[in-house]
Amino acid sequence: MSDSSSSGRAESALAHLNVHVGPLSRFMRATEIDARLLGMVGALGLIWIGFHLYGALVNNFGAFLTPRNLWNLSVQTASIGIMATGMVLVIVTRHIDLSVGSILGFCAMVMAITQVWILPQWLGLGHPLIWIVAVIVGIITGAMVGSLHGWLIAYRGIPAFIVTLGGLLAWRGMAFLLARGETISPVDSTFALLGGGPYGAVGALWSWVIGLIACVGVIALILVGRRQRRRFQFPLRPVWAEWVLGALGCGLILGFVILVNSYPWPRGIVRQYAQSEGIQIPEGGMFISHGFAIPVLILIVVGILMTFLVNRTRFGRYVFAIGGNPEAAELAGINTKWVTLKIFALMGALCGLSAAVASARLNSATNALGTLDELYVIAAAVIGGTSLSGGIGTIYGAILGALVMQSLQTGMVLIGFDAAVQQIVVGSVLVIAVWLDTVYRKRAK
Amino acid sequence: MAARPKATPATAAATVGTPLLELRDMSIAFGGIKAVNHATVDLRRGEVMGLLGHNGAGKSTLIKILSGAYKRDTGKIFIDGDEVHISNPRDAKGYGIETIYQTLALADNVDAAANLYLGRELLTAWGTLDDAAMEAEARKVMGRLNPNFQRFKDPVKLLSGGQRQSVAIARAILFNARILIMDEPTAALGPHETSQVGELIRQLKDDGIGIFLIEHDIHNVFDLCDRICVMKNGQVVGTADIGDVTKDEVLGMIIAGKCPDRAVPGPGAANL
Numbered sequence: 001m002s003d004s005s006s007s008g009r010a011e012s013a014l015a016h017l018n019v020h021v022g023p024l025s026r027f028m029r030a031t032e033i034d035a036r037l038l039g040m041v042g043a044l045g046l047i048w049i050g051f052h053l054y055g056a057l058v059n060n061f062g063a064f065l066t067p068r069n070l071w072n073l074s075v076q077t078a079s080i081g082i083m084a085t086g087m088v089l090v091i092v093t094r095h096i097d098l099s100v101g102s103i104l105g106f107c108a109m110v111m112a113i114t115q116v117w118i119l120p121q122w123l124g125l126g127h128p129l130i131w132i133v134a135v136i137v138g139i140i141t142g143a144m145v146g147s148l149h150g151w152l153i154a155y156r157g158i159p160a161f162i163v164t165l166g167g168l169l170a171w172r173g174m175a176f177l178l179a180r181g182e183t184i185s186p187v188d189s190t191f192a193l194l195g196g197g198p199y200g201a202v203g204a205l206w207s208w209v210i211g212l213i214a215c216v217g218v219i220a221l222i223l224v225g226r227r228q229r230r231r232f233q234f235p236l237r238p239v240w241a242e243w244v245l246g247a248l249g250c251g252l253i254l255g256f257v258i259l260v261n262s263y264p265w266p267r268g269i270v271r272q273y274a275q276s277e278g279i280q281i282p283e284g285g286m287f288i289s290h291g292f293a294i295p296v297l298i299l300i301v302v303g304i305l306m307t308f309l310v311n312r313t314r315f316g317r318y319v320f321a322i323g324g325n326p327e328a329a330e331l332a333g334i335n336t337k338w339v340t341l342k343i344f345a346l347m348g349a350l351c352g353l354s355a356a357v358a359s360a361r362l363n364s365a366t367n368a369l370g371t372l373d374e375l376y377v378i379a380a381a382v383i384g385g386t387s388l389s390g391g392i393g394t395i396y397g398a399i400l401g402a403l404v405m406q407s408l409q410t411g412m413v414l415i416g417f418d419a420a421v422q423q424i425v426v427g428s429v430l431v432i433a434v435w436l437d438t439v440y441r442k443r444a445k
Numbered sequence: 446m447a448a449r450p451k452a453t454p455a456t457a458a459a460t461v462g463t464p465l466l467e468l469r470d471m472s473i474a475f476g477g478i479k480a481v482n483h484a485t486v487d488l489r490r491g492e493v494m495g496l497l498g499h500n501g502a503g504k505s506t507l508i509k510i511l512s513g514a515y516k517r518d519t520g521k522i523f524i525d526g527d528e529v530h531i532s533n534p535r536d537a538k539g540y541g542i543e544t545i546y547q548t549l550a551l552a553d554n555v556d557a558a559a560n561l562y563l564g565r566e567l568l569t570a571w572g573t574l575d576d577a578a579m580e581a582e583a584r585k586v587m588g589r590l591n592p593n594f595q596r597f598k599d600p601v602k603l604l605s606g607g608q609r610q611s612v613a614i615a616r617a618i619l620f621n622a623r624i625l626i627m628d629e630p631t632a633a634l635g636p637h638e639t640s641q642v643g644e645l646i647r648q649l650k651d652d653g654i655g656i657f658l659i660e661h662d663i664h665n666v667f668d669l670c671d672r673i674c675v676m677k678n679g680q681v682v683g684t685a686d687i688g689d690v691t692k693d694e695v696l697g698m699i700i701a702g703k704c705p706d707r708a709v710p711g712p713g714a715a716n717l
Binding site: 228229231232234308311312313314316317320321322323324325327328329330331332333334335391392 | 534535544551555563565566573600
């Protein structure tokens with residue numbers, strides 16, 4: 001990032017453009033940070049601070065901005081966030097998937113039966129392979145359900161709204177029938193780690209390792225991007241903007257590491273752990289950090305893979321081309337039906353993965369698991385900037401959207417709103433988000 | 446990765462007599478309406494064939510069969526005398542048939558380079574999209590068509606009509622087309638760009654490419670076409686060398702279906 005001479009021309013061109021604009025837009029143009037992203041982060045900050053202050057003033061205790069709550073918030077976001085990344089592709093191609101909550105419930109039931117009723121008979125209770133087989137079975141189940149939906153939508157021409165509305169009922173019913181309405185519990189002990197909790201987190205050391213690797217990744221991305229632009233003589237970002245971006249990225253990552261590491265295990269768990277390991281607890285207690293929760297790491301990996309899929313592969317390019325102009329995509333020789341089927345299969349697979357996280361967190365599978373999740377998932381994608389008219393949407397936006405939805409939910413629980421009020425707020429936020437989106441896009445034109 | 450149309454003089458010389466392309470006895474009906482009714486038309490190498498007729502005469506439908514967008518009810522397609530099977534746009538592109546649609550058929554939400562390579566993306570060694578290489582090629586070909594064009598980062602919906610048109614044209618000539626279909630390529634263009642497109646058509650013709658041109662402006666037709674084929678109510682009225690007919694006679698063919706003496710009459714010629 002020290003090639004000021006070769007980028008001099010581009011910078012002076014940029015500087016010339018920037019004569020009449022304010023410092024904020026100059027900053028955003030130089031760093032190429034999207035205005036929507038900034039808006040979303042701002043909204044998130046307002047929600048967090050608002051709930052914290054409300055708690056501090058009304059209840060004399062601000063519970064929101066504490067390591068404990070933020071750590072829990074990250075875990076609760078995982079399940080919705082994983083599905084929201086798939087919903088982006090569905091909505092970008094002008095479809096909708098109302099069945100994700102029911103597919104989640106169905107997959108969770110299939111996984112629970114696999115690991116509690118079937119596999120122990122063959123492998124023995126607590127066998128180390130059980131959890132992975134169960135997860136794979138769940139993901140494949142989800143992918144198959146999604147493929148069926150995709151086939152009906154793409155090759156049989158039934159609108160996605162209808163197919164998945166039918167699926168919403170049908171798969172919920174299937175989940176009930178599978179176990180005759182029973183709740184299956186407890187799940188395999190290794191499987192349960194996927195849901196988070198003190199044991200389902202990687203601890204302080206590994207959190208630092210992951211954080212540092214992520215920082216190296218951010219810097220490498222910036223350097224590679226810069227080299228690529230120079231190779232083809234495209235305009236470069238100013239060097240200071242690259243530094244700002246790198247510092248922002250690394251700062252956020254390390255801040256997150258410090259946050260998850262400053263939430264200690266509860267005393268009961270520490271005592272249990274000390275007993276099983278035969279450790280003497282020192283005077284004043286032991287401070288054992290949670291670190292990153294496993295479901296959060298799963299969400300991050302899914303987010304990275306999906307971003308890669310969307311931005312760097314043919315499949316991703318076709319998804320957006322179909323969303324922008326389905327007829328043009330067809331005329332360009334894209335097999336739009338096959339792409340549509342794959343999108344729904346992927347959505348189903350992500351529901352399966354999300355089902356693993358959700359049932360592991362609950363340590364059981366109930367036939368009601370995932371009820372109303374479709375609303376949160378769609379809301380997350382839409383709040384994250386996915387346009388219902390198709391062609392526009394980002395993966396990071398959907399994950400941020402999931403965080404916004406979950407923040408609202410958690411915040412309302414913390415300050416003691418009852419369920420009815422929560423529903424009213426969540427419903428209104430969804431409608432207002434779409435309205436703001438419409439206004440924003442009209443002005444952007 | 447040649448980003449320019451390539452001449453094929455060897456094949457052009459070798460197979461004199463066999464047309465580059467022949468559409469024989471093509472028909473398609475939509476709900477009882479015969480949009481194209483037993484139409485036969487051929488195209489030679491290095492020739493511009495003007496397809497003329499009123500709105501609804503069946504020109505666009507006919508070329509959409511050729512480009513794979515519609516499935517025909519009857520008829521056969523021959524390229525270099527061999528029958529080919531085109532049932533979707535991928536097939537057509539495989540035979541080197543490229544189309545510039547009247548609607549342009551651009552994915553509005555992605556940038557120019559992504560549109561140029563839509564369906565035929567350049568990939569890196571790892572199988573990922575090579576956006577940088579695609580943008581570099583796009584800059585080359587757009588530089589030839591429209592030297593002022595600089596908006597490579599914008600989604601094409603933000604571009605002007607002329608700029609969008611040049612993206613659509615660039616996409617068609619990027620992949621060594623043998624047969625080019627242009628459905629009113631100058632409809633959205635000003636006089637200057639129109640003459641640029643005319644220049645481009647002559648250049649492509651010299652490279653041995655056969656071009657179907659749908660055009661409403663009779664002056665452009667006489668300026669650019671070597672032959673014309675007039676359609677009316679889904680049928681071919683007649684086919685003629687441009688030198689053998691006058692503008693009035695062509696208008697007579699379009700309006701009344703009256704086939705002049707020096708043209709080859711088709712099934713749609715009025716019996717007067």
